[in-house]
Amino acid sequence: MYLNTFYTxxxxxxxxxxxxxxxxSGLGKTCGKGHKGQKSRSGCKINRSFEGGQTPLNRRLPKFGFISRKQKKFQEIRLNELSKIDGNDINLSILRSxxxxxxxxxxxxxxNTGNINKFKNIIKLKCTSSVKKILIQLGGNIKE
Structure with a gap:
């Protein structure tokens, strides 16, 4: 096999x-770009969102939505996830550990999602009212 024997x-x-x-050639003089106008000039790069001077769609539509900075630092925990913890006391540092x-x-x-069968003492954490009832029935405390 030699390079001079390759043919397409x-x-x-x-x-x-x-x-x-x-x-x-069919592409002489104006080189297929027509006469005058922005696209016929050299170095022509038009943004995809450009609409010929008309206010673009992304500026015509209203802005909406909001994400709270507090929401990024907030998390909900299910009741059954508390059963993974060995000790009786639960606070932020224990949940992290x-x-x-x-x-x-x-x-x-x-x-209140899932079940728990051991009592737990919750320290400085928020709970729903149904979770408070369940934990108090099991003999736990809630200190907010």
Missing amino acids: ERGNKRNKKRVGRGIG FKIINRKIKYVKII
Whole structure:
């Protein structure tokens, strides 16, 4: 096998477009860009969102939505996740040590999802009213 024996199939290779090579080429004089206008000039780069001077769509539509900075530091915890903790006392640092919450989390609320069978003392954490009832029935305390 030699380089001089390689051939492509006929019609497989296209010739490069050669612009500005005379009237007979079909792409002479204006080189297929027409007469005048922004797109006929050299170095023409038009932004995709440009609408010819009309106010663009992204500026015509109203802005909406809001993400609270506090929301990024807040997390809800299910009741059954408390059963993974060995001790009876539960606070932010204990939840971090058992990797139930991220270290960036500063606000936690315990919600009633799942079951728990041991009593737990909750220290400085928010709870729903149904969780408070369940924990008090088991013999736990809630210190907010």
